[in-house]
Amino acid sequence: MALIRSRVDSANAADCPFPLNNLPYGVFSTAGEAPRCGAAIGDMIVDLAACEARGLLDAGGTFAQDALNGFMALGRARWDAVRARLTELLAEGAAPDLPLVPMAGATLHLPIRVTEYTDFYASRNHAFNVGVLFRGPENALPAQWTHMPIGYNGRASSVVVSGTPIRRPMGQLKGEAGPRWAPCERLDLELELGAVVGAPSALGSRVSVEEAEAMIFGYVLLNDWSARDVQAWEYQPLGPFQSKALGTTIGAWIVTQAALEPFRSPGAPRANPLLPYLQESRPGLYDLEIGWSMNGQVMARTNYNVMYYSSAQQLAHHTSSGCPMRVGDLLGSGTISGPTPDQTGALLEMTGGGKTPVTVNDAARTFIQDGDTVALFATAKGEGYTIGFGPCTGTILPARP
Template sequence: MTTIPIPEGSPFGLANLPYGVFSSPGGAPRVGVRAGDSVVDLARALGDEVFARPSLNAFMAQGHERWAEVRSRVTEMVSGEVPGDAVFAVDAVTLHLPFEVADYVDFYASEHHASNLGRLFRPDAEPLMPNWKHLPVGYHGRAGTVVVSGTGIVRPRGQRKAPADAAPTFGECRRLDIEAELGFVVGTGSLLGTPIGCDDFARHVFGAVLVNDWSARDIQAWEYVPLGPFLGKSFATSVSPWVVPLAALEHARVPTPPQDPEPLPYLRESAPWGLDVDLAVEWNGEVVSRPPYREMYWSPAQMLAHLTVNGASARTGDLYASGTISGPAREQRGAFIELTWGGKEPVKVNGEERTFLEDGDEVVISATAPGPDGARIGFGDVRGRVLPAAH
């Protein structure tokens, strides 16, 4: 048996204990929990084969009571002694996509982001569309292109047409962008035809991850009317390797911003699920933005309620993301199209003026949230490097 040292101030302390999937050299991928700078192999530590699998899905499908039971056992174990052969240094393992993505939906829940894009694209009209404050706007993405942090992002190719062009051309994306987001992982789903109410959110959602929804703005601009994002979004979405349990975020709960007009009854929460999460966006090692999730207009509980209100079923492993997180200040904008105002106002990155991503650029998004007794809950990070377009 051994004890796990947890450095003072670690964002991966007992109040967090996020889940992931890892492999040690020569070993198969399996479920682990991060404690400090260590990963605990749960199949060995708890003697439970549900954790000897290459994804969290089988465990998540066991439901809310089981999640609480395992979290209690792991907390007690990590506080005391753990079997020595179940502990690995986090730097000595490989991290994998933590869950099998059943479906993927992306929302558009930041009023600041939506208003900024409205001002950019429709300068002579109201920034927000008439429906925006009545429902969480979203679109379906592609589950098969969700990748774990560290996966290289190949620059996409497709049709694009600048306003001055007479006809569209085909080629590689010239306006490659990021979107800093928070994603929510469904642990237990719902039957077709049975909506999930706002107040049932915590019984269905297992935890949260960081998301970078890579965006090809020139491809998107040409294709999205009238049906919305397609190839400009579907080529890659990166997620962090650690899933922070919803139970670890209780101390981060805050009210959502005032919602006016009052949402329809199915979108009303008895106890709002706003979250006080601070993100940081690094571009080639330099922090260029600090988006605050607490500014998001629609909560994740409202997003899930809207996602299922028409009777659509939810499934274990469904991922839905918040959309770009932005605040009122320029340095809080979570997408480069906003940060550089469509490329008209470059930012300095390591002394160079930059607008959109170039081949070789690396973007790293990290985040923390308040925990009990002044602790911080860490999400780790989601990172990706841009690779040249495939030909």
């Protein structure tokens, strides 16, 4: 697909993250006005609430709300109709005047009310690298890993929007004679893509991979901050708890499936056939360059298509027990890592568990220090255009002892 030219000139630049081909959704506010829904186009935001008030769009009044949950609950047919109408209104030469707000003067908010949050572990490179650190190469991957998506239920209450500072947590750290109470000393990031669930499922029901894909509204960048030393002491036998509850940062813009459709890509090669309920009829991943930086220095680049399981497979597996899903559920992909250190999505891997420091702006780092800013990025390249996700950043504040 080629660039769809827009009446907003800035959207037509080949390196603009928000061309008319993209149209990601978010929530924004301006001085003296309440948060409402918008769509990014070039360096502007389309005020979707104002468009609806003028009769230019029909979203059942949901765009005046301070989260996209109401719009998502209208279903895929309405998602498609609104996207098609927005494309008409924003096309080059379109007639109606539109309420456009400069992005530079707007405040971006959490785009959804996160009802539940689940994090997965779906990169084989990441799972193997971390497994080697904990269990050695012979036992790096659990026996079930190549048969089903592994995940855990996280905290929706600590999901925050890009730009929100993250406080270094206090925790129990393993000592020689038992635990000690101290600030986390091995604070890490996790480079992920989050899938936003836009349709519910019922208690006791299961959904297929195809049905699961139809339930996904779109994707956000996601950084699942991790206290590795807290995690090492607490994670057996039940898994991560306080080590992951300190905060999860997501980007302010939700990129829709429709925008990513031209970039579908197969994932990592299979070690064995999956059970029928997890098999896909078409590729479920995307050719999406993704990476992260610290204090402005790019640390790693990889591709989302290195993943072993897609979000649709993760969602289908999530419902396999009859677990109900809700509009606004968030599924983290798990850390996205390629096969080499400069393609890893966490410092735990990049530094070999803290044994091999990396250089950040001429300073040695093994884990994240107070004042450090971590930023994620992701782009897909089309014919004369770029699909971007916008920033996903967080700066670490000192612990409160």
